[in-house]
Amino acid sequence: MKLRQVNFLLMIVLGAVLAPLVADAQQTAKVARIGWMSRDTPSAPAMRMDEFRHGMRELGYVEGQNYVFEARYASGKNELLPELVADLVRVGVDVIVAGPAEALLVAKKITSRIPIIMTPSVDPVGMGVVASLTHPGGNVTGITEMAPQLTPKRLELLKEIVPTLSRVAILCQPGALSEETFKQMLRETQATARSLGIQLQVVEAKGVADFDAAFAAMVRERADALIVLINPTFFVQRRQIVERAATHRLPAIYEWKEFVRSGGLISYGADVSDVYRRAAGLVDKILKGAKPADLPVEGPTRFELAVNLKAANALGLTIPQSVRAQAFEAIE
Numbered sequence: 001m002k003l004r005q006v007n008f009l010l011m012i013v014l015g016a017v018l019a020p021l022v023a024d025a026q027q028t029a030k031v032a033r034i035g036w037m038s039r040d041t042p043s044a045p046a047m048r049m050d051e052f053r054h055g056m057r058e059l060g061y062v063e064g065q066n067y068v069f070e071a072r073y074a075s076g077k078n079e080l081l082p083e084l085v086a087d088l089v090r091v092g093v094d095v096i097v098a099g100p101a102e103a104l105l106v107a108k109k110i111t112s113r114i115p116i117i118m119t120p121s122v123d124p125v126g127m128g129v130v131a132s133l134t135h136p137g138g139n140v141t142g143i144t145e146m147a148p149q150l151t152p153k154r155l156e157l158l159k160e161i162v163p164t165l166s167r168v169a170i171l172c173q174p175g176a177l178s179e180e181t182f183k184q185m186l187r188e189t190q191a192t193a194r195s196l197g198i199q200l201q202v203v204e205a206k207g208v209a210d211f212d213a214a215f216a217a218m219v220r221e222r223a224d225a226l227i228v229l230i231n232p233t234f235f236v237q238r239r240q241i242v243e244r245a246a247t248h249r250l251p252a253i254y255e256w257k258e259f260v261r262s263g264g265l266i267s268y269g270a271d272v273s274d275v276y277r278r279a280a281g282l283v284d285k286i287l288k289g290a291k292p293a294d295l296p297v298e299g300p301t302r303f304e305l306a307v308n309l310k311a312a313n314a315l316g317l318t319i320p321q322s323v324r325a326q327a328f329e330a331i332e
Contacts, residue, residue, distance in 0.1 A: 032067040032287050035093035035114075037084065037103035041075045048099065051273045055280025067287075074103070081106040089114060095286045097279060101232040104129060108140055115286045118142030119279040120272055122231050124297055126178040133297040141292040143278055145270035145300050147255070148177060148185035151227060152192035154253045154268050157305075158225045159196050160320050161266070161312075162251055168193070169201045169223040169250075171214060171241070176231035208237045215244045223250065230255035230269065238262050251315055257306035257329060265311045266323075270300030304328035 036049060049071070053063060061067050070093050072084035085107045088096055095115045098104040104118045108129050118124060121144045130136035133144075151170075159165050170189070177185065186202070193200050201221050205214040218226065226245055228234060234241060235256065242264045245252040254260065255269035282295060306329040312319050324330060 031065070032095075033070055033091065033093045034067055034283060035088035035096035036069050036071040037081075037088075037096065037098045037100060037107065038071065038073050039076060039078075039100045039103070040073060042071075042073045047273070048276045051276035052097065052280055055277035056283070058277075059280055059284050061280075061284075074100070078102045082110065085110045095283055097283065099276075101127065104140070108138075112139055114139065115292045116140045116142075117279055117282050117286070117292075118144070118297075120145035120270070120275045122146050123177045123181060126176060126181065130297055133299075135293070136295065136297055137293050139292050141295040141297055142282060143275045143298045143300070145255075145272055145275050146177070146181075146230075147270050147300055147303070148181055148229070149188065150255075150268060150303065151185050151189045151229070154227050154255075155189060155192050155196065155198065157266060157268060157323060158227070158251060158253055159198070160323055161317055162225055165196070165198055165224045167199045167201060167221065167223050168225045168227060169203050169218040169221070170227045170229065171203050171205060171218075171234075172229040173206060173231040173233055174204050176229065176233075207233050208240050211237075211240055211244055215248055215250075218250065219248055226250045226252040228252055228254045228259070238264070246311070246314065249315060251317060257304065260306040260308045260311075260329070260331060263311055264308060265315065265317075266305070266307045266319075268305045269303060271302040271304045271328075274302040275300060307331070 070088055070091055072088060074080050074084060081103050089111050093114060095117060096107050097117045097119060098107045099119050101121060104121060107116050116139055118140060119142050121142060123146050124130045124144055125132060129140050155168060158168060190200060201223055203214045203217050205211055228241060238259050239262050242259060242262050251265050254264050254267040257267045260267045285295060305326045307319050307324065307327050308331045309319060310332060
């Protein structure tokens with residue numbers, strides 16, 4: 001047999017052998033479809049999405065080449081969420097990033113098959129979306145910005161700003177934190193309070209309808225300041241909380257800087273932008289075959305402090321330099 005014929009036959013054989021491998025490679029290189037839930041409008045600045053994009057770029061992803069967004073916007077209307085999530089299921093997304101708590105709960109209810117990455121989330125155990133932080137189970141995992149371990153630090157910051165503090169109220173929503181997490185937070189905060197000579201008063205409020213009674217209880221017990229624990233309801237109704245704190249002249253510390261931007265005095269909590277960047281790492285693991293049930297829920301690793309100097313002036317307070325030096329953001 002001539003050499004040319006031999007080479008031709010070899011090429012045919014190699015083609016037959018390599019064809020399945022090439023097909024597999026093409027299948028592996030498919031473009032991932034990432035579902036994205038937002039409470040904003042399509043025209044609103046997509047800061048959180050940009051942070052997530054940044055995280056994806058760091059992992060070597062290129063939007064439009066190996067992944068695309070399937071973004072759905074609720075435009076502030078929670079009643080639209082079921083249909084928006086159902087639409088993501090219909091278009092066949094590989095993973096859903098559900099940041100707003102309302103979207104997360106709806107997504108978990110509608111699909112048990114598609115992996116869901118929550119970011120951010122307050123207490124996923126308390127919300128009932130995961131079995132535990134270390135062993136989520138089901139199709140949900142993600143990153144929580146919950147940082148109740150920072151509550152003693154928040155108390156210390158209030159003491160720096162108001163050295164005469166003797167009684168501090170803690171405003172919380174029942175059930176926002178799991179019972180175990182809440183008890184641990186309270187024990188640690190009470191220990192710090194004793195060391196500072198401060199008494200604590202826990203005040204519950206389910207929502208805006210309870211705010212007036214809650215603040216009346218603080219005034220009745222002569223609270224000198226306030227710690228507000230975060231939950232989705234309080235975040236949405238933050239202006240009402242901030243306004244009541246100002247009316248009753250209660251220096252208040254919050255977990256999210258959005259409260260400070262809404263007129264609140266000071267905040268100290270998770271860097272939410274960093275949470276969205278890190279969420280890309282979990283999406284990457286899912287796209288490479290990991291199961292949400294096997295990926296522990298992660299906590300915040302970076303924190304930020306914000307102060308509102310205008311609010312401080314209105315309360316007749318001076319923010320110490322020791323506090324201002326820590327501030328990521330200072331609003332004049």
